[in-house]
Amino acid sequence: MGEKIIRVNMSTLSTSTSTVPDEWAGLGGRGLTSTIVAKEVPPTCEPLGKYNKLVFAPGLLTGTAAANSGRLSAGFKSPLTGGIKEANAGGTAAQNLVRLAIKAVIIEGIPKEDTWYSIHINKDGVTISEDTEFSGKGNYEVIRTLSERLGKKIGILSIGPAGEFRMAAANISVKDPDCNIRSHGRGGGGAVMGSKKIKYITIDDTGGPGLTIADPEKFKQQARIFAKALLDHPVSGQGLPTYGTNVLINILNEAGGLPTKNFRYGTVDHPEKICGETMHDVIVARGGNPSHGCHAGCIIKCSQMYLNEKGEYVTSGFEYETIWGFGCACNISDLDDIALCDNAMDDVGIDSIEGAVLMSVAMEAGILPWGDGKESYRLINEEIRKATPLGRILGNGAGFVGRAYGLTRIPVVKNQGIPAYDPRAVKGIGITYATSTMGADHTAGYTIATNILKVGGFVDPLQKEGQVELSRNLQIATAAVDSTGLCIFVAFPALDIPACFEAIYEMINARYGLNLTADDVVALGKQILKTEHEFNLAAGFTNKDDRLPEFFEEPIPPHNAVWDMTGEEIDEFWNF
């Protein structure tokens, strides 16, 4: 297939290109990044040291005409969790890499000189340039300036000041089709990129070899089935396109699983001010775009462009988890304030989930009052951006803030902030938080689908029964989906519509001339989880890391549910 692996060695400032080893040929996205990290990164190494590597890999279907296939995976040992990490994002970089026939970019080493570099990938190869032009600049300036200079089709990966300062909540930004920002959000990839002194990477696919499809007819047919399923399913075809992921505020509030004031309550007092329905109306009233794709070929279009009262762009990719974090965990009722925080997090370059959770912990610590959106914005935009001592505390994540202030109410697992679904009121997601190799991560096994949205059946969120199996099945499936380059939201139709699930592996078969079955997909998912789990065990994790914080023994209103899954019950997760 002519695909290649690119290596960039920042210690020697040299690059190399090689063919794809046989054992990596069938892998893409998370499957490939996790396999490479597990093979090449010493599990106990310093995450910000010379032995860590930063790996980018498009998914197996990325670059094809398959709907929603434009995701890029970033893999590394996480400075936030200390374990293996994969964070995937939309944007333009993944498809450009595929059109250059690049299966993975592996960045190694640490430069000797204390300066900044940029990396440029095009049809002729890879170059490393000393480049201090954008040092200290925010991601918006980097991406917009470079887009103007290099054209709108360029792929760009960049870090903001938070990444330059090697903060554990720092993310890696990706230029989206409109020169706005998507993010490899979780786990501190921006700090790893910063430790390697890389401010940005450009990917220019002009003149690249493009990609070949082994069986174009079959591919087209399956892609059509797949796209139809996405449009037919009520979640991916109606809910997400209309209201974005923020459709969930009212749903979780009604379920009593919307963690409010740092997980004290399961409902919020002001859902109508921040919910997806309101957001949609505000966007439309101000002339923004309520439904926008994060990469070419997206037909769900759960993103949007949120404008301020003057009609000026504020943010896109304004997600439920971010709005939950500031709107509920922090109890901020002004959606415009939350949008400004989202803008600032993207620009400074911190994960917007970690940013939201750390802000609620900062309120817990008394650093700012509950509900203060203006001060939240200032803390992100000034303190974190400038890496003041307070900014250093905040920028290293929710766990770090909690420990800095001697708190015990710190919502993290494996030191990663717990997102927008209370594990007591939705116990399946608690199993995912506890067991995911990634730390607390709802996307790793999104049981909300079945616990709340009744997609793929129904498992009562308040009962213990069936949650471990539910989370396990979803985590296995998700690991496989994360390897395809498909957006995780294809899981909604895939869970309910058998032809949709089949179409996923049949598209892979058509793309590569393979004969994968549904069993192979499950086997791949299991293999990825086990590879990641073994890395974490070798890094020093034990089942004691697969636990929720102590404070979840407190009942959460309105259901007054407690976290009552025992260690033994949780540990059953890995019994596969």
Added chain:
Amino acid sequence: MGEKIIRVNMSTLSTSTSTVPDEWAGLGGRGLTSTIVAKEVPPTCEPLGKYNKLVFAPGLLTGTAAANSGRLSAGFKSPLTGGIKEANAGGTAAQNLVRLAIKAVIIEGIPKEDTWYSIHINKDGVTISEDTEFSGKGNYEVIRTLSERLGKKIGILSIGPAGEFRMAAANISVKDPDCNIRSHGRGGGGAVMGSKKIKYITIDDTGGPGLTIADPEKFKQQARIFAKALLDHPVSGQGLPTYGTNVLINILNEAGGLPTKNFRYGTVDHPEKICGETMHDVIVARGGNPSHGCHAGCIIKCSQMYLNEKGEYVTSGFEYETIWGFGCACNISDLDDIALCDNAMDDVGIDSIEGAVLMSVAMEAGILPWGDGKESYRLINEEIRKATPLGRILGNGAGFVGRAYGLTRIPVVKNQGIPAYDPRAVKGIGITYATSTMGADHTAGYTIATNILKVGGFVDPLQKEGQVELSRNLQIATAAVDSTGLCIFVAFPALDIPACFEAIYEMINARYGLNLTADDVVALGKQILKTEHEFNLAAGFTNKDDRLPEFFEEPIPPHNAVWDMTGEEIDEFWNF
């Protein structure tokens, strides 16, 4: 024997007294605190939460006429390391507890009200008082004011602002015989006491039952042998009394094992400005006391009273490790500046080893220039004292500073700062740092004795051979000694003079009417280490935590030694 266990429940603000359970009867000091913590504290609990306990226990010989027997152990789950912790200190509290026939004080729970309390122990029992008089005050003011009020013989345990702010480097101070300060230094006991909202504890032994000796004649005879050995041995009888522990600066500098500029070099440029010989002369010239005991009955008297140029008291218990930390790791050449830092750390209430190591990491981070003693003092005395954001970063220890600033050169094991002996140039102490249940702790198995001082034989510090066995034997012996209430420095004569070692267990036999043998002492030490190790394993530690930081692969001049003990070699430690 009429001994009792006191329990103080801060959740209910109630106290209780009980007899000593049979299984605790033969235990004291570290053996007792570690046994109680292992039995009663859930290993995975939040160290600053309601399930942690703070246990104080005098040693088996404390309160007797045995020389150097006045040590008190404090045990808890450490907020710094996340593992079990025992920190022992001299001062007046231990002997007062024994004279009240109190074998241990176990403090449980967390108060509901956000206020401060003091605890008062006397012959009539224990009382808890709401007491905000000293909130925010330094340890010197607490201890001196209370001593004036209650008399010089009172025992006092207190925390400074760092403990009130629950900082992980916070220590617990103990009043010494002259109303100055000794410390349960390492591991954040002050934060645990602060989490329980206890500012201070007084122990008044007036009218207490005192203690009985089963065989007074035998005790007297063995105590005489023991005291003579302490005086006869060159280290405990000459080096320590004359120059204090700071006698070690020149010795370690000559050995090339004196870690300088955050472990970059094995020698310092200005040993003559900070060494024990110079310190002795300065103290004498200024009219201070160069040899002073930290508790009644001490005949080694390695402490001192260091005065400033005006002849005013600055600090006592001015230890080698503190002077190394500021003088070498931070490269500060002015002994008066270092003494001021020591005073400030005692007053603010942070461990002076962690304080020194964190300051060198702060210099690594560029927070202050290398060698800047004035700014070091200001950071402790203002930033940490007031818990500014920078003070919060610093007050949580060396590992926290390093992570806040995204560093990789962070000298910690199990998140506790590595003290004053380079593990590459003195490999035995590297094994102790790596394997100790306490985190990096030289006192846990002080191989400097045999690697450098040639006490108890000689094992070449630069070779790998014999280091694991040396560290293991010393850690076992130390765990036993830490249970007796004897100062760890009795190990020097005990290693070289057989009658001294015998006298230790024969004094215990005479005190309690027992028939312990040397084998029993070894068995006790092994049992304590295993109890602590099992707690740590249950808390989530693995052998990956028994490793030194990555940067010790760099050679250290002058020997250009590297840390080359493999994981397998280190893991042999626990094979007993």
